[in-house]
Amino acid sequence: MRPTLRLLADDLVDRIVGEGFQLLMDPGVRVHNDEALDLLAGAGATVDRGNRIVRVPEKIVRRALETAPEEFYLHTFDGRPVVHYGGDDVQFDPGSAAITMLDSDTGRQRPALTGDFVNLVKLVEMLPQIDAQSTSVICADVPPEIGDLYRLYLALNFIRKPIVTGAFRKDTWWTMREMLLAMAGGQAALAERPVAVFDCCPSPPLLWSDLTCQNMIDCARHGIPAELVSMPLAGATSPVTLAAAVVQHTAECLSGVTIHQLAKAGSPIVWGGSPAAFDMREGTTPMGDVGTWLIDCAYTQVGKTLGLPTHAYLGMSDAKIVDAQCGLESAGGTVLAALAGVNMVSGAGMMDFESCQSLEKLVIDAEVIGMAKRLILGIEAREDPIALTLMRKLGHRADYLAETHTLKWFSKELYLPSAVIDRGSLDAWQKKGSKSAFERARDRARQLIASYKAVGVPADVRRELRSIATAAARKFGMNELPPLPEQALGV
């Protein structure tokens, strides 16, 4: 039996969904994108062009929910389906789009640069607990206008795992698609074996910007999976009661699914988000707050009820250094996400709300993720009888360590952490330098990055990627991109 977390009673789910539908009629959604307005009007919604307010009848939304697929796979860049969006499968990727990096030597934040992102990408490739890549930081050494596509460009040179990404502009989405096509070898191959999912974020409350709406429509039309990231901020940009915040999330996501499916019925879309419970003392958006976790797990349950794949931003911390607060907040969110059955949990490595990435935190989070994945495997009988035969054989002898039964089962039954988790004697710990978790994580991060091996992206594809990214950079005053850390490519 798999342990699961269900926060909402069935009738409460119904009421939340019911009110979500009603919000789409009154006050309706505000949509700053002409193509989306045309699609909605064409389907029978009432559109007030002047105010850009759309009132969407339930039956249009219901139709969209029927055509949206219940599940889909993301593939590795060599074609293996490894990430399953659907059912209760739980997978993890790093939190996305941080602007700073926690410096491994000073322990303080600084702007993230090309080398930082490449190191993050390599580390994610090497950490077995992390299932997918993300465009985890925005590099400060290129113009902000190409911040989105530059991350994808860098990542594509180093990755095999699928990637969660997103565009910051309408035109850059096309550049990013062009790169994915170069990697996949064409539109048909890319649509058949998706490797990337694009985050599309409605603005709370109930608003779609021109940019995010267009990204979502373009994804639908080209068979690139889209991931809704609705982010009610309870008590600030949404009602403070948690159930009401979930109602708002439901309405925003329902409108997203509708626009998306009207653009192309059957294209994959994910019910996701990054809500938070507003901090009433500091006026901030705490990701390590229990209220945040409750909203996330509750909307996940709503998404599952509606038959959609799910995503959530969980497993992050608001701490500024990798300390006890950082650990407890990340562990809490990660464990709950696993129990709630969130298909893609974004957040590993991320701290200071959603603004900083840390190699050390990523390595520690990987251990939490390993434990959370073990947790949801639950407890099985394994053998029949469960214990009788073995225990009668050994009687009162404590010799289980020497039994082949132990050798057979221990690595399946027990989660075996890396050396980041210290379980040695005091003496052994002292002998290794009396290191903190942060220092042990730094050692492991460096060791894994050093042992990363190039994935062998063909030279002509790498040249094409660079020429696509360079052409984009030139539009914004940068003639040459920073050099790629070539050493890591094995060339």
Next chain:
Amino acid sequence: MANEILKKITTSIVDGEPDLTLDLTEQALAGRVDPMAILDDGLLPGMRIVGQKFSDGEYFLPNLIVAAMAMKRAMARLEPELRSRHQVVKAAGTVIIGTVQGDIHEIGKTLVATMLSANGFAVHDLGVDVPAEQFIATVKATGATVVGLSALLTTTMTVQRSIIEALRTAGLRDRVKVMVGGAPVSRQWADEIGADGYAEDAVGAVQEALRLVGQTTAA
């Protein structure tokens, strides 16, 4: 042929397959491979690899123990063959090991005994709650050169000191090297009570014992 089967024996130890190790040992004997070669070039290299993998964090305690069991079973088969050829396995050394009086913790001590045995030591495991007199009597009876004292409690680790003193009183202290171990035991404690050796885990204990017997023979 001989090389190939010896390699397979090594691999079976590393993979933790005692039945296969025994089976391959039988095959090697039937194929007239020298029993001493089976030990030196088949079994022992396997144990060294297992020890290394454990130290590297790749292997865990059950891997270690099952490999040692495979080794032990193969040795039981080899010993009569060696005797019939008048060949003697030169033990790395003779070790007496036990958990000290007042302490009934067994796992760590047995682990060390098993690993020492699998690495070529003749081991006399006295069990748990062992009085000082029994250690002394066994040293006299066996001529052992290493004594291993295990204690898992802060209240019983002091007994390690009194056993070392008892060995001195009995005039045996210069004849043996004393190793101490157990959860509360540290290098500092070992130095403080005048022990010769200390290790954090069973693999370390083998290395420490080898170092100590090296000293013994050199002296």
